[in-house]
Amino acid sequence: MSTDALSRISWTPSFGGRLVEDDGIDAQDRVNAQCIEVYHYIVRHGAIAPSGFDRVAVELGRTGHEVVSTIMQLVELRLLRTDGAVGGRLVPVDPQYAATLLVSPIERAIYQQRELADQLRERIDSIAGARDSAVVPGGSIDRLEGVAELRGLLKQAADVCRDELVVLRPSHDDDEVLDRLLEACHGVLDRGVSVRIISPHRSRAGFASRAKSRRLIDGGAAIRTISQVPQASVVFDRSLAVVFGTSADGLLPTGHRVRDENVVRYLIEMFDQLWEGAAPLAADETGYADEVADDLQRSIALLMAQGLTDEAVARRLGMSVRTCRRHIAALLRSLGSVSRFQAGVQVATRFATGSPLGT
Template sequence: MEQQTDDAVLTVGDTLRAEEVAVYRWLARHGRLDPVAMAKETGVEATAVSGAVDRLVRIGLLRRGEEGDDRLWAVDPHLVSAVAGAPVERAIAEQQTRLRLFQDQFAQLAVDYNEGRRSGSADLETIPALTHVRAALDRAAEQCREDMVTVQPGGTRSPEVLQDALLRDSQMLARGVQIRTVYHHTARFNSPSQAYVATASALGGEYRTAHQLVGRMIIFDRELAFMTRRNDRLGAVVVREPSVVHFLYELFEQLWSQAEPFSDAATDGLEAVAKDLDRTILRLLSSGLKDETIARRLGMSLRTTRKHIADMMQALGAESRFQAGVAVAAKGLLNDDGEPDAPPATALA
């Protein structure tokens, strides 16, 4: 009779120890138990053989002979695995059935959705939920054939987001898709962004930075554009109208032509980068923009932006924005084009 206990049923995910594998192989070939010979040929210590045999019997890979018969019989591993895997296979089949029913139901809904888009405006679509935006971007990336261009405002992106982006972008680059991205200059100070750009650049991606960017934008194959929704960073607006997408693509090309190749701030020289940033803030201040607007355009936090502005006003000896404007004009810090000729003497020295 086969001796087996209820607590030793083999399940998918169980693994055999090295000594159990060695004992099974030896018994499968010899059909008898000889701990001394087995230890000599397999390297399994004689004291470990008994425990290995007991477990192999319990899980069904070995079968003992009838009472009085000391022989051990190896059981076909395919039969054992088939029995152990049957519950998992049934569960997978049930899940596949549920998935097909789910997909079929939503496919029918998609028919109504597409008919509604055809009867209305198919050129503009609003996606309110972040998870749906990511799914739409992943689908567009999978279908992209030639190029993807991106404007990514903000100085920092989380490592998790960058890891997802690297997986998606590396797959596109491997297919021969051209990728170009413009970041804020402040991204040069962000280590995860630096690492992402270094890795993706080695795969063929191209990356530049600019001081001012308006909003986030992604364009696939000059046919499909994603933009952030007004006052909603989590949602997106999808644009398919050819003239609008063409305009957005031309806007990107203009940004790209004026942007600088991505390099970390330390490579460029932290002092030089800081001076360049303060010159830009000075010009935006002279235009009368609010702190929030300046922070958004530069991809900086409001707190950091206000710290820069306070330092510049102190260097100018000004206690108000009006006094700062007078000091800028008196010192000739702006040329006729509205660009700074020179920074305030102490703040940008």
């Protein structure tokens, strides 16, 4: 079990401010340090019974009161639970799972409050519109900001999704944030909902991304890849879409919730067109198949022909500059080209005539 994530979990004390004790150490930092120390101790030992609290205090050089107080805080943080055995032993809980147990109800409550506000706004707009046809009711497209709001929205939408979930999953520097958001949707697989995901070709190459894809495919999702995936988005039951972005300062994820049927239909039609031309990904597949490699090299060459730099090409295709340069070098060798522009022109010509690369 990974315990590094504990250091990122901050205990919020019941008092309003932060206290600094006589030795100059912040009281909250001291409590966090005790939580980390005791939690790591229990992880190493696998479990702890109430009769063993005194031993923990002795081995860690803490008072009995400090150990009991710290264990109570770990239980409140869902980082410890009883195992149901006689004697009520406490066993450690994975930090990510504990965070989900604590945060999910908060995220759900935030989204429900947002839904209530939207319903009130739409009701007022509809009443105003009945009196004056010039008033246009709003609410078909609105904006949310922050991980908590977005996860609450996605979890709520996933809970009522019954038929189909489609996902456009590009690759960017904020992969971890997007994955955290999309995890809220994966529960639909347990209910047999059809899930289709389009990812970039580069997701076939990395070990971590292949592992994520394998888990989804094993759960019942269908995944295909293309060279460039447009804006990240999710569509639930062809009726509700969420299009992701970032705030103006680039610090927070944002999302536009779309309920306008024409916009949602456009997103679905775009997804279906991309899906038809995408390459299926199998759970046991590693690296690039010939078809995928050709498509990726063609995309690189066409971007090169536009005069884009290595950095710009890499950004467009959602890959690192180093990986992009490796593909460019291989492409130049296969085509026998002496320049980037020449390679782009050759690929464009062969694509137009239907000739394969490297011939």
